[in-house]
Amino acid sequence: MAEDKNTKKRTEVEIQAMLAKLRAKGKENQNEIRAAIVEDLKKFKEPPPSVLAPVKHLQKDFFIADIFDTAIKDDMASMEHPLFALKAGDMRVRVYERNGNSVTIKPGSDGCATIHDKDVWIYCTSQLIEAMNRGRDDVSRTVRFTAYNFLVTTNRPVDGDSYKRMGDALARLRGTSIETNIITDGQRERAGFGLIDSWRVIEKTAGGRMVAVEVTLSDWLYRSIKAKQVLTLSPDYFRIRKPADRRMYELARKHCGAQRQWQCTIKTLYEKSGSTANLREFRRTVKTLVESDELPDYKVGMVDDMVTFIRR
Template identity: 65%
Template sequence: MAHPQRDFFVADILDPSPKADMTSMEHPLFALKSGDKRIRSYGRNGFSVTIKPGHSGCATIHDKDLWIYCISHLMEAINRGREDVGRTVRFTAYDFLVTTNRPTAGVGYQRMTEALGRLAGTRIETNIKTDDYRERRGFGLVESWRVIERNEDNRMVAVEVTLPEWLWRSVKARHVLTLSREYFHLRKPLERRLYELARKHCGGQPKWRVKLKALHEKSGSTAPLRNFRGDIKKLTRTNELPDYRVDYDPEADAVTFYVRATKGAKAQMADLVAKLDKPRRRQGR
């Protein structure tokens, strides 16, 4: 299919699979609470990240939907062999709002504009490696953005977002993972973040076990560890994460994410073992 040469890529593919970059799934770049104006630093395995807020606070994990939306369209276009793909993406606000399960009334458009402002205002300083490059650099979560409106009624016609070069390299290198479409139906920020971590660390494995303290650090939660532990216990009762079931082991103070049985035979076996093992642990206490 031939596409005209433009300075931007048009996100015109119908309903691509949601995708996110693996680096932001691993490291807590996005705040879990709105209005967070703290400078946050995180380091692990030689990597370091410092997140500096803009005047309206750090970009939140709900703001990240704009990243996911753009990455999803870019990856689908790359997989189809399109040659007009670039890090500036043009899309309709309505399609973004519908795709990410947001209201399409005026409040939805207003919140999207506010999210763009937080993404551009939040600054990242990091030495994280992408596409075999490791460098220390600073950038905004969005390099630039603009909303195009009609003069007669100020109605949004299109939105253009330029992604940071760092993220664009990850997309070109296919350092992305497909998310469940139910991700956009998760309203609690912590649940979104835990789903990301489970998706990143389970990969092709039937389960992922992690100490609660390490999970607390990886999540980016600002809650005290005891409160975070309570949140995890609640999640084990509701088990509302798509694709994953969560179990908490109080003796080891550890959390295990099990891939739900629909993922295949290995996951079915892990699911069964977890169900059988849980009563044993209770009897042993």
């Protein structure tokens, strides 16, 4: 407001100065004076053009995960290779090589991220794929979401312990490092990275419980997501209790694809699973799964050392 008053006062002074100048020259005709003033004031009406063009788009460097009832999506590379531990506190350095692909998984101080920790990875992937399918333009590898929505979507309780376990899972995902040459989006490179690049709490309650978090995915995973190298999982995936059963579901989904069935030896299944048990214990685990007949989407059979997954 003060600036407007100063501008008005300055303009009035300038007008009076011009009037005095014109009268001194003998131009007493009011029309002539008025026309001369209009011409002289034109330079004051338009401000000079700015050096900078106006901002056309607000910068967005994160994606808000706010889509409900999304299809559950998992990336094919982590379904094929045992990146996640089946047992909490696993401190082994694991090396897996198959068909020219190699991956080395190194634990952080809290052990390797587990297949239940992978729920964060799957949740973010599902949200990003759904957003892409809807044509949203704010998708990025940094995802913001509420802890409550994550817990509900992944079929977890919403009590205090669950919020704490979620924080522990994020820490393990950040601490676990991967070295691999697995191709994503047609790009093969020998690279090392964390299962996630970073995470942070955006909002807390008065009691310190996390409300909203921000997770930045690794570029390796994000390339898979952008290329849509993903598969849809059963809506009951998050209901699978045992880590080994979850892993076998992943392998069945990856290798069956659109086929009716997938068959492999118990030894191959054991190697692909990343299990810490010995082969005899793993065989018992498969037999239990066969007898329960509760694996979503697939019926499991085992004859001698051959395991068959048949799409229901």
